[in-house]
Amino acid sequence: MEPDDSDDEALLTRSARDPAAFEPLVERHAGGLHGYLTRRAPAVADDLLAEVWLQAYASRRTFDAARGTARTWLFGVARNVLAAHWRRGGREQPGPGTPGDRADTDPWQGVDERLDAAAVAPFLRHSIAGLPHVERELLLLVAWERLTPTEAAAVVGIPPGTARSRLHRARARLREALASTGPSPSLLDRTGDFA
Known part of the structure; x- marks a missing residue:
């Protein structure tokens, strides 16, 4: 059974007082966030993902469900981490890679x-x-x-x-x-x- 957004939001809110509630969020969203980072900064995606989780955990109390879902909030954190990475490197955001291939029957x-x-x-x-x-x-x-x-x-x-x-x-x-x-x-x- 796939968890819904309200479940993620409840976990994120609960993690402010029960740190263990943050762990299922990592399990659910690590793949999507890693893909986001890999497509934009492949050489450092693993390091950036670790930074995303550190920042998300540290700022979990700032999550406001009225402003969006937990997933959206996590992608916002990832975007900020990526922007900080590019600023530190003193370079502009690189162009995108190529989307993955689609499986066809023929x-x-x-x-x-x-x-x-x-x-x-x-x-x-x-x-x-x-x-x-x-x-x-x-x-x-x-x-x-x-x-x-x-x-x-x-x-x-x-x-x-x-x-x-x-x-x-x-x-x-x-x-x-x-x-x-x-x-x-x-x-x-x-x-x-x-x-």
Whole structure:
């Protein structure tokens, strides 16, 4: 049985007086947070994840269920840890990597799609990296981390309506950029997470 958000929120709230209640949150969300960090800073993702848990545990009393779910709060902590890492390194946020492959039933269709994707991947990475920071972050939080636009808005710290508008704009820019490369229709269909 999959735990629900209210269960996470209750655990996070309870952990302020019972530290052992924090452990199930680590077990439930470590994979998603690690994936978020790995896609953005692969060489140091493990270290950053440890920092996320330290900061989340230290600031667990600041969680406010009225501002979002425990999962959203944890992604916000991860985003802050990542931003601090990039500031310490004195460099700009790197561009995104390539989303994972999808399993297909027809192996030859999969080969064709991978070849198309491989040809377009550098252009797509460049296009995503060229998006304004908040639009790029919203897009990746929704596409890769499977957050809802409202959850992504909470992570980024903007109103949900603004997030939906910026997400729409980012998707339109990517759709336009992909159309200009002339990829096969199947590749454009596979960009549904972005488009």
